[in-house]
Amino acid sequence: MTQVLEVRGLSKRFGGISAVEDVSFELNEGEILGIIGPNGSGKSTLFNCILGQLQPSAGSVHVDGRAVTGMRPCDLNRLGVSRTFQLLQVFPQLSVRENLILAGQEHQGTMWSRLVGRGDAGLTDAAERMIEFFRLGHLADEKAGGLSYGQQKLLDAAMAFMSGPRLVLLDEPAGGVNLTMLADLRERLLAINREQNATFVVIEHNMEFVMSLCTRILVLAEGRIIAAGTPEEVRGNRQVIEAYLGN
């Protein structure tokens, strides 16, 4: 098994408040890791530290054995690390197709070839396939801002996969998505995981979704890992139940 992601002793403090404290874990190729925890337990901060959107106060991040701590998000993305956001982050004035082409274009050619070369950077077919795959076909030419919330969530996920990433961090992909679309999304994620051997880290509050998707789960509370294991192990863990319900 190849190790894709290694997080060592990661901490993030905001003034006197410790949002993430000494978090360490590893992730092998093809795994789907779930991260759960009550609100404010530091899940999104952890993501932002791994992805270079925040500078960690301590600790290190390695991707494919390469130190990437504090690297700019755009450089990290070009190493094959992609993400989705908790709140909607599409480009509302661009069409669905343009959103997808944008999501892949920086992985094609050089800065110069992107200026003088083809307008679509040769990605129209790939975008079309992604649109089909996420069943957004009837919306391809609509502005992303005009889509429903659930559709924008699907687009957001599709954009994360446009560059064929090795590692994808998904921040609450199921939040606000209706049940039918949710089943759809899970099926799409599992298919990509199987076919491309892509590795996922998923933050999620929807327990059913996370338990049925993930191979392994980390539980965060107050910035620390309080439990880790298979979905079954975590479900029965006393500490986890206490963290969620209080004692």
Added chain:
Amino acid sequence: MRLAGRPGAVFLALVAIALIVAPMGLKPHGVYLISMWAVMSIAAIGLNLTLGYAGQISLAQAAFVGIGAYCSAILTAKFGWPFGGAFALAAVLCFAIGWLLGYPALRVQHHYLAFVTLAFTTLVYLVLRNEEKWTGGTYGISGIPRPSLFGWSTKGGPAFYYLCLFVLAVVSWLTWRLVRSPWGRAFMALRENPLRASSLGVDTRRYTLMAFAIGSALGGVAGALYAPLVEYIDPTPFALGLSLNLLLMVIVGGSGYFFGPYLGAIVSVLLPEWLRVTDSLYLIIYAVAVMLLMVVCPSGLLGLAERLLKPARKEPVARAAAKAAP
């Protein structure tokens, strides 16, 4: 951004023909005005790239027009350079300075960036006014020659107009290609959501600097034509007023629309002339018209046009959305 197929292409062809035959039916002052329209369109196209597409507000465009104008005036009138060389140097110089001015934009945004660029315009104005040895100070530079290109003299009004029109056509074509290239898409991504853009591998730093550099270079190109058009320059036209005027052109025409700057330049350059018959009232009428437009349609004339044409297309979208929802 799309040309709306054949009707759009026919309309554009008609406009092009009208622009070509225009000088034949106009008095010298009219030819001068449409030349000024072409020059200001170029400067506004540059600002539309920086502001409309890439979302970086800039009040520095007048400074770049000024730098371009002085560069071309000093080199051709004082040193006898050929126009082509002065023109190219003006563009390259403004590209470089614009690139440097992009650095503050990496740190500050919106109003703060407006202030930084405003300060730059004031700074350039003061340099133009006070460095008398080079710029002639408040006396300016006179006797700026209109160039001869490949034995073709542009001394007459119509000939120089065709030069301006030619440059406008080339700039338009290059900009059209640019905004439809991945760069144009990346610029729009900067405007709409820089955080998401960077998570998709878009090097926001590099694209921000490029948006400034290219927009500024077009300001320089406009300036390099402005100097021989008016044949005499002093620092006054390149003060903050012109920056605000160019901003007005971009916003009135439709910020982020490809054809916005052309329309905006009509409103800003030609409308005051048409309103001149109203004599002393013209500034009031002009101001009220612009304010009304901004109240009714903040996305400018083209935004207004799009909104009026939209209802015809709206229905299928709603139906498609209803079909998609389970």
